[in-house]
Each structure stands twice: as C-alpha cells, then as structure tokens.
Amino acid sequence: MKIKYELISQDKKARRGLLHTNHGTVETPMFMPVGTLANVKMLTPEEIKEVGSGVILSNTYHLWLRPDEDVVAKAGGLHKFMNYDGPILTDSGGFQVFSLAKNKKKDITEEGVHFKSHIDGKSLFLTPELSMEIQNKLDSDIAMSFDECIPYPATYEYTKESTERTLRWAKRGKDSFNNPNQSLFGIVQGGAYPKLRKYSAEKTVEMDFDGYSIGGTSVGEDKKTMYEMVDNAIKYLPEDKPRYLMGVGEPEDLLEGVERGVDMFDCVLPTRLARHANAFTPYGKINLKNAKYKEDFTPISDTCDCYTCKHYTKAYLRHLFVAKEGLGGRLLSIHNIRFLIKMTEDMRNAISEGNFIEYKEQFLEKYKN
C-alpha cells in the first residue's frame, strides 16, 4: 500500500493531518528522528516510540556501505533488521554524496555521481536507478528520489542545469522504482531562485509522486532565504500530499516551516547536540557540562514529560558528561528528541484550535537561541 495523507484541520497555511502507512497511522506535522545506520544513535525502538516518534529516517548511503542492502533484504527488510515496526523513511543518498564524499570531491555526470567512500576512499558510483534499487531492497515505507543537493551559493546557470538534471533523475528513478509497498517522494530543488523553485515544483508535481520534499534548504542559506524558498515551493505543491522539509530541526525552523504548510521534518540535531551535552529547554539550549549545574538537582526542564526529565537531574547528567559516560548522550538524546516531538504535538493542537501563531509567538518569546 502507498502512504496516504489525510488533512484534519488547517490554520491559515499550517496544517494538521494524518499519514496512513503500512506501519501505522501517524500524525503531522511531525519531526522524524534520524537513524542513520539502522538505529537512532544509542536508542532502542521502544525508546523511539516512547518519545512519540511517528516516522523515523534512515540513510540509504550509509546502509549501502554498511551492512549493504542485500544483508538488510535477507533480514526481511529494514524494519525486521532493526526491530522497528513503525514507519521508516529512507533518503536517496544524494545529500550524503554532497556532504560526506571523501574530500567533498565528486564528479556529476548525466548518468549519476562518481565519488569516493567517506570510510575507505573506495570509488563509488550512485545513480537514480541504483538509489531506487537500494531503497526498494531496504523496503522502507517511504523512499526519496535521487537528487543533487546544490551548494549555496550557486549561480543561476548552475542551479538551472542541476535542477533540470534532478528532474530527469527523478523521472528515471520513478520509472525504475519497483516496490509496490513503498511510496516515493519527489524532491523540489531550485536553489535560492524562486523561479527555479517554481519550475522544479511544477515539473516534479507533474510526475505525480506520493509526496514532495523540499531539498537543499539546509545547506547554508540564511534563514530568510530558506523560508522564502519554502514558500516558493509549497505554493505549487498539491494539498492532498505530504510535504517534507529535509534536514531541518531547529525549533524556530519547525515553527516557520509548519506556518508555511510543511508536514514533515528530519534532522540529526537533537542526537548530535545530545552527544555534546547540549540540551533543548523552553528557554533555549544549555550545555550540561557547565559548572553551574554541578549541584543542580532539578531536571533539564520542569515541564518536560520525557523519561530523562522524570528521573534524572542536571547534576547527574553533568556528571555523566564530565566523566564521558555514554549513558549521558543516551539520556539526553531521549530528552532532545522528545523536546522537538512535543513541539510538533503542541503545534498540532494549536492548529486544531486555530491559534498556531499565538503558540509560535509564545514559544519564541521564551526561547532565545
């Protein structure tokens, strides 16, 4: 079965909905924790569910290299391999080619991208067809089209050329796609050029995907440009399909994205911050290694309902981080992911109640990053 998006309520452009998948129905707007290598770092599936996750994301590029898609397929697909029965989305590998290729060198041809492995420098060649084949084998619920993530800034000419190639790649991927239980999203590129975003969105929508991602907005634009690009993509996207803003996870960006009609977000931010002792709080981020928490026997946040805040103090977490004990990163990952997911729950309620903007303003008034 393909996924289905069901609109529940709307507050101006902000929308609340349901995403029906083969692994359950989940609510949008949603924040998707990232499980790069078939696990959300340090966490079990039970913990991922306990924090209220809807869909989780896993990375095609990483799983292609380790353990490789055939091992995952022989295990019965990614869900069985990693023991997770909720919905999983896989990206296409396009972003990792851009961000992780050894020395960031890559050779983009019409056929695909030649680059070297970030692990051992081995030559690799990823094409739209191969990305689909890998994702089909991984058997995620939602697969992504293979795209080029355009660097920022880029000239109009380069951006146009790349955007058109990404459209051709999207078509090739869709044509070769071969898993009836898996949905496929198109990705809107177009860099920082409104005209190209429009062009990319319209041409991608013409191909009729199961959902639409907005790509290339998290790689270096200023925030204002990013939000404009989101506006310039979303207005050309159909109402009955989910919209996914890729790689975005700062609280303020979730708010801005939802306000513009985004349904799905993903980011490594909460787990990466956690490994460096940085915690989200309603008053902004704090670093738990700070000496002022040495004897602070209160939770990270009084209002947080996560396992970590219910059971552990800042003093204990600080101790774990100072002593380099891995449990610290684990407990803080739970909190940070829960923080973003709780935000999406609050946003959904605000949308239903028609006061999304009030919620956003109240949140931002407290939250100074």
Next chain:
Amino acid sequence: MKIKYELISQDKKARRGLLHTNHGTVETPMFMPVGTLANVKMLTPEEIKEVGSGVILSNTYHLWLRPDEDVVAKAGGLHKFMNYDGPILTDSGGFQVFSLAKNKKKDITEEGVHFKSHIDGKSLFLTPELSMEIQNKLDSDIAMSFDECIPYPATYEYTKESTERTLRWAKRGKDSFNNPNQSLFGIVQGGAYPKLRKYSAEKTVEMDFDGYSIGGTSVGEDKKTMYEMVDNAIKYLPEDKPRYLMGVGEPEDLLEGVERGVDMFDCVLPTRLARHANAFTPYGKINLKNAKYKEDFTPISDTCDCYTCKHYTKAYLRHLFVAKEGLGGRLLSIHNIRFLIKMTEDMRNAISEGNFIEYKEQFLEKYKN
C-alpha cells in the same frame, strides 16, 4: 538497618541464601554488575533490574574524583543521585589505587596511600578514615574496608607486612565508620600464602564485620592458586555472614567460587567484553565482529531470555559494532550481564535441588573458553 544474610539451602559447601538490605531482599549467590561512575555503562536502572540484578557495585575512588562525594551526598546519596532504588555496594578505593594510580606509582605509609590521580596526575592521599567518610556520604548499602591489594607475586615478608597493615586499616576504618544505615565488610588478604590467609581471615572475623570479602585473588594468580586462596579464607569465615569474592566474573570462576561457598561476585568483564563485541554464549565467548555473522539472522543464544536475544540478530549486532554504533555495546552489555546473572539463578536452583556439581559439570562441558 544493617544487612542480614539468611541461609536457605546448602549443597556441600555451595550455599543459597537471601541478603536482606535497606533496598530490598536479594538472592545469593549473586553476580553484581559494576557501575563504576554511578552508572552501569550505557544502561538505565530499569535495564539493570530487568536482567535480574541483585546488588550493583559502584567505585568509591571514581566517585571521590568525579563528581565527588559531597555532590552525591547533597543529591541525597548514591541511590537518589543515580536513580537506583536497589541495593548498592561500594568498594573502598584500595583496588583502584593499586590498578589506576598514574604510572602505578604509589607510596604506602602506615597512615594511608599517597598516589596520583589517573585523570590529571594530581596528588591524592587516601586513608582508611577518608575511604569510610566518602562511603558514608555516598550512603551505599554496603561499604568495604580500605585494604592494600597486594601485587602477585609478592614475598612472604611483604605479604605479611601488608596483611597486618590491612588489618590495622580495617580496625581504623571500622572505628571511624559513621553511618548506621550502612553495612561494612572486612576484607581478607594474605596473598598466595595459606598461613597468611588464615591469619587475615581470623583477625578480620574477630573484628566482627557485617560480611567478608576475599580480596587480591583477581590480580594475577593462576586459577589453581586463586581457588586455593578462596578455600583458605572461607573456612575461617562465619556461616551467618555473606562472603564476597572481589573482582571475579569469568563463568568458570563463578562456578568454582560458588562450589567453595562464595555468595557474591562482581566484575567489569561483561560490560567490558560487550564494548569490544565479545559475547558470552553457552558454548564460550564469540566475537560478533566476525565476518561469519554478517548474515546470521539468529540471536546470540537461542536459550537466552534477555531483551537483546529476544529482539536482535547477530547480523544486526555485528552491523552496529562494525559501524561503531554505541547501541551495539549497550545491547551486548544487557546480554552479557544477563548471562552471568542467569548462571547464578541456575546455580541457586541447582543448590536447592542438591545437584550443583552436575550443573557445574554440564555447564563446563559445553562452555569452552
């Protein structure tokens, strides 16, 4: 309340019993997971309980340095600090002075031991009184006397001198001990000399501790000598007090220890092995990084009832270790600790049924290390 040992059944020298503590009644023989820095590496208290742990151990030396005993005391003691409501035992720091002092240099005087921190080289001075003060503040259920862990081999003269000093330290520690809710164990030293083990045991028992540890047997003796030293200590220990063989955790050593009348064991082995991808199985240890597990979609052990074996395959665990994902060490720690604790459960049942030796022989016949 002081702990109380209750003998339930006996099979030759092997004994099954109950240990009544301020944090619940637990069964012996028991294996105690080590929570060095106020956490069993990577695991939550819930997980520690789920694997069937009775008492856990935490290290006075480590907590003295980080976060320091006053922070723990201000948190309300170690149980509250680390969110663990089961019984906790703290060691005295004596073993860490021996094993961790920077460059292993230390200056042992009658007063105490001068040595340098393994973290920053800072000069430190630990005495029996200070060890008790720290442990009293940590407020564990069971504290250990401060002893010298004698290197092996050592001359009779040095061993005698050290053993006598440890007895004087035990007395000083007991005299300064000041926590009515905490129990204190004496430690039998005496190196590899039966005569000194007897002397140490008898003199320690004269001081009337709440339980007795057998120390210095895990630092390099051959196994035969170790078992002889255990025999030469236990026969002088009272029946109504628990006996704790320190730092021992290999399956065969648990069996040999229990056969000789030991009630308690601790070791970092299961968690340390886990971090290096080594798993206990009924057929000996295996390393999960081995290529032969790449497509092995069976659990570590078919007969294991742990969370990890119920939900994950060797192929998945191998992937986590190869990709250096911390979840691998976490999941394998659960399995390895459960393996040793399950052994103690089986030993308890075998004792009750009067067939401990049969159990031991059957176990060892399969288990080739």
